Amino acid sequence: MKRSAGDGELRGNRAEGLLRLPWEVAMRALEYPMRGVQRLIGQGRMPYVFVLPNLLIFGTFVVVPLFINFYYSVTGGTALFPEDRPFVGADQYGYLLDCENHLSPFTCRExxxxxxxxxxxxxxxxxxxxxxxxxxxxxxxxxxxxxxxxxxxxxxxxxxxxxxxxxxxxxxxxxxxxxxxxxxxxxxxxxxxxxxxxxxxxxxxxxxxxxxxxxxxxxxxxxxxxxxxxxxxxxxxxxxxxxxxxxxxxxxxxxxxxxxxxxxxxxxxxxxxxxxxxxxxxxxxxxxxxxxxxxxxxxxxxxxxxxxxxxxxxxxxxxxxxxxxxxxxxxxxxxxxxxx
Amino acid sequence: MNRTLAFLTRRRGGRGWHPTDILSYAYLMLGVLMMFGPVVWLLMSSFKTQAGLVEFPPSFLPYSQEQVMVEGYKDPLPLFEVTLPDGSKKPMAQVRRIGIVSQMVDPKQPDQTIRVKFEDRTPIRSLAFAWENYVTPLKQFNFMSYLWNSIVVTTVATFITLVVNSMAAFGLSKYEFKGRTSILIFIIGTLMIPITVIMVPVYLVATQLGMVNSLWGVILPGAATPTGVFLLRQYMLTIPDELIDAARMDNASEWQIYWRLIVPLSLPAIAVLAIFSIMWRWNDFLWPLIILTRNEVYTLQVGLNAFQGELQVQWHFVLAMTVVTLLPITLVFAFLQKFITTGIASTGMK
The missing domain is CATH 1.10.3720.10 (MetI-like)
Structure with missing residues (x-):
């Protein structure tokens, strides 16, 4: 499987060499604790462990922000933290879309x-x-x-x-x-x-x-x-x-x-x-x-x-x-x- | 000669030349000029001295005016070829210039100066590569730290991306478990949300986590790439399950199956993702621009932009640092171009 992709492949392997050492060390170090985890939760639940880090990052940096984005868009002020922002409803959208003539930007409020x-x-x-x-x-x-x-x-x-x-x-x-x-x-x-x-x-x-x-x-x-x-x-x-x-x-x-x-x-x-x-x-x-x-x-x-x-x-x-x-x-x- | 010509004009398939063939090659040649020309121009310009850069019209090769040390003068003087009143020509150094008249001195007779009209002298120039354009910014400005930050971000982020994405891809391709479909749909959903749409709240999250002005703030948000998970999952689906069953018989833990069996077998796909990740991270701009506001944590891209935006654009440094920035990617491309182009053609991502 590894040798099928031609000479570009072989050179690719050399580039991976840089990543291999930290990888080996980290993976080997995790072997023992992971065996413990598997014993604890059972083999059937292991996929959750594999998916977890990815989901954590997704959740923190994509999903949570997505909801906060909606919250931001209905609050006003200049504060960064959501708890300091007053609720203004659809005002922000109204402000953005308010134009006398939508075809000429100069007549718009924003x-x-x-x-x-x-x-x-x-x-x-x-x-x-x-x-x-x-x-x-x-x-x-x-x-x-x-x-x-x-x-x-x-x-x-x-x-x-x-x-x-x-x-x-x-x-x-x-x-x-x-x-x-x-x-x-x-x-x-x-x-x-x-x-x-x-x-x-x-x-x-x-x-x-x-x-x-x-x-x-x-x-x-x-x-x-x-x-x-x-x-x-x-x-x-x-x-x-x-x-x-x-x-x-x-x-x-x-x-x-x-x-x-x-x-x-x-x-x-x-x-x-x-x-x-x-x-x-x-x-x-x-x-x-x-x-x-x-x-x-x-x-x-x-x-x-x-x-x-x-x-x-x-x-x-x-x-x-x-x-x-x-x-x-x-x-x-x-x-x-x-x-x- | 004739045979060479016949060889050069021979075409695959043995058909004759068609007018569109000539047009095609003309187009491709124009393409080479358009695509490589600007980069070559940048490279050549980056070796010019400050004086050479403001020259108009510019020359292709980096020339600079020769200078000589003349006895009795502290600084080196610029060398000119002077046409003397009797019509003969002689190399002379310029002491000073007043309006259209220059005061010149013959380096061999340093005590005698003569006045020469502006149009009677032409600068003597020679090919010279101004390596100091490269050395000075790396030493005096923060470019060394920008470079280091970029290297750290690229390697650490690529490492985390590969580990986290391959783990997720393994979980999603080789197990049947409750919630698998919803997780897959969830990841497809995140594919559609680019950073441009959520940069305000991501900034809030990064602030809450204390990641503003830290390289972790650049590394983590993009580490769980949905494209990466998909690419790896598609590949892992082709690995036969019997291998995993056999490993389990041999009392391998799930973790061992992952890193000793699945990852080595998925190396072609992982290598593609690694190259993409290196490219993404090295070239990343908008997010680092938002999250990094202190000069010492800038990556190369942000630092370069800040440097070129300063009031007095010091083009000789900017051009040299631009070359430094494009060099790693160019080298990667030069060695792996076949690999990259086939990788992109088959996955349709960049």
Missing amino acids: DRFWRGVYNTIFFVTFQVVAMVGLSLLTAVILNRRIVARGFFRSVFFYPVLLSPVVVALIWKWILQRDGVLNAVITAFGGDRVLFLAEPQWAMFWIIFVSTWAHMGFYTLILLAGLQSIPADLYEAAEMDGTSRWRTFRRITMPLLWPTMLVVLVLALIKSVQTFDEVFVLTGGGPGTATQLIVHYIYETAFATQVHNFGLAAAASILLGTVLFILTMIQMRLGSRGERR
Whole structure:
């Protein structure tokens, strides 16, 4: 079983060596007490012991917070501890959603929230389309008879592994006033552009950079989807003299569609939650031109002078609702894909 | 030559070239440039001196102006090539510059200075790698401790994640017990709740537990990854139960079955999770940003962000430290890229 996965596997084992010693020591030390526990509660109850640590961490850091989040969202004030917070009912939600005209954020009481919402909608729309489009194109090209396919696949995948801070700094350096991009522009006789100081350019670049950083991941999934399409279908099409475009439309696309849908929703879920790269690259600026919804929640709760935890919690529950709906759609699609 | 060309242009399947082939390779080449270019540019820039970095237009390789020590002057002087009035050229050091006129000195005759117009001199430059960009921040700023914190967080968190998740996966895959289905549904449920949605209350919990500004506050909240439990459980389900029964016959305790039998057999899946965990932890940003507010506990990512956000961006240090930050992940990728890409393609997670 261990030797089946090829040479990557063998190298993987060497990396594990670093973890092996503490592991052996800890496991051996636990052997005796665990035997005692088993004698005490009986063999049938041992699975609870195995599941317990995981559930404890889940419970403490996911489930309990989930309930506290609801509590925060219906209480006001700036106190962190729930017992110090006065109950305000649905006021926080009312405050967030109160607008004279929902289509123009400036008429809203909490205009930063709405600007965040509209920025996010704009960002998500273009980023997901660009990312899925480019990933599909790249995957289709990589699926052709290409020399050094593994190399090219890795090239597109490499940025996925980089940290968002690194990604943002790489591009900040390129896009700055005296950066290499402006050097190219001036070499062709253009004027320098302050890419991150102009609202439209800043929005363009956060879409560009996040696409750059993540498209390799979706390319990989789509490529796996493409490679699972039986080759004899293509052979049959070729024998019939079907054109390449028609083959793509009639064979590739329909069979890739389930994977496409999963990728689409997955990209959507990730895109709605974008924060890190944008935070480092533009800081939400200029002004609030690139402030996305997660950034709004972070600022409201942690970065402003007055920590408005209630408002942030209410906003995060609204965000969570959207994500929940998207995830349900994804699971539906996922299970349908499996049934085929 | 012809045969080489024929070899290079030969294609699998033996079909001829199609225009789309050329387009494909053009696209892939553009991809190499787009994906690697920025990183290579970062690497090259990180070796430039402060003076080299503000140069516009920038050069690709890290050049820096040569300097000479001249007798009678305390500091090294920048070296220029000067075009003298008679048309000959001569390397000279600049003493000072007043407006468009420079006062220059010949290093061989340190007592004579001449005045040279600004446009008659060009700097003499040579390739030089400014290693001090790397050394100084590690020594003078807190980067050494950021680096250490990141290493601690990544290794400890990965260790805890592997132990806790494999235990849970074992319990959930190899036993029938009351509440198993509800626990599974419960874990599926937590899959849907990203940290972005619950960061306010998690901060409260961490505060109550005294974990603010401690590395444990970074390590523990993400240790029980639902994706990890699932990945390992799917794998453990394929291990035959007969092995476990045989071990029980030999009087092995359940704990021994777990760590001496199940874990070694699940190593391929555990290795995938280990690599993911290392990646997640090393690159983690939003949660450490919230929970760590004191400089000395910053991880590399948070420290780097704080450093670049300070008023005077010291790009020569920022770029070098960015390279240090991306280096471990790049090395992991270089050695394990096939393993990682197949792991992601088969699990669909990142």
